[in-house]
Amino acid sequence: MASKLNIQKKKIVHLGNVGEDSAYRSKQLAKRFSNFDFYGVDLKKITDSSLLHPNIRISETLRNLRDRRLLKPKPKNLEQIQKDFVQGLNRFKDGSLDLVSSDFGVGFYKKERNIGKLKSAIKKEMDIGVSAYIGADTYTRKVINLIYKKLKPNGKVIIYFFNTPRYRENLIFAFENSGFEYRIEPVDISKIQINDSDKVSRYNSFYLLERKNYPEPIYRIIGVKK
Numbered sequence: 001m002a003s004k005l006n007i008q009k010k011k012i013v014h015l016g017n018v019g020e021d022s023a024y025r026s027k028q029l030a031k032r033f034s035n036f037d038f039y040g041v042d043l044k045k046i047t048d049s050s051l052l053h054p055n056i057r058i059s060e061t062l063r064n065l066r067d068r069r070l071l072k073p074k075p076k077n078l079e080q081i082q083k084d085f086v087q088g089l090n091r092f093k094d095g096s097l098d099l100v101s102s103d104f105g106v107g108f109y110k111k112e113r114n115i116g117k118l119k120s121a122i123k124k125e126m127d128i129g130v131s132a133y134i135g136a137d138t139y140t141r142k143v144i145n146l147i148y149k150k151l152k153p154n155g156k157v158i159i160y161f162f163n164t165p166r167y168r169e170n171l172i173f174a175f176e177n178s179g180f181e182y183r184i185e186p187v188d189i190s191k192i193q194i195n196d197s198d199k200v201s202r203y204n205s206f207y208l209l210e211r212k213n214y215p216e217p218i219y220r221i222i223g224v225k226k
Contacts, residue, residue: 089143180223
């Protein structure tokens with residue numbers, strides 16, 4: 001009989017997880033699944049309370065939600081890595097991860113060296129209204145191939161994305177040219193509730209909640225390493 005000490009914990013990586021609410025989703029999942037090891041990868045510090053997207057200020061409900069989430073403590077089984085996606089993933093051994101997820105990060109962004117560069121790029125891209133960063137296609141392929149390399153056999157990647165042309169094309173092209181078996185499915189956001197009370201646990205990312213205010217559909221792409 002194998003000793004419990006020899007059983008490795010499952011490793012879950014969230015890419016682009018800090019967002020506007022200090023990695024709330026990562027924190028809540030790590031708190032619930034204390035027998036897993038969680039890792040967040042983001043250019044923002046987990047303690048950074050600055051906004052990246054000015055339109056968040058429009059909604060008082062989301063603003064209040066964000067203020068509450070900023071106070072959530074970081075569980076011991078969550079390690080935050082302040083790196084870009086490639087650098088963060090390279091912290092792990094090949095074939096060591098069970099799940100990699102991203103909410104509206106992979107497929108949209110190109111490589112940036114630090115949070116200052118990212119904020120500057122976001123402002124420029126918002127000014128011209130792009131559907132994904134110019135240069136994100138190359139970076140997306142690099143990230144998806146690296147995720148495949150780092151996942152265990154039968155490991156899974158789940159990426160949420162907006163159904164804008166360049167964004168979707170970046171992801172589909174990257175998955176088609178990888179070893180993943182994948183599928184794309186719509187996300188029903190009508191049932192998502194803005195609730196993070198202690199009595200009713202919700203794990204939805206801030207951006208998934210924020211998108212309830214917009215008409216465009218949301219999809220997720222799910223890939224399995226075979």
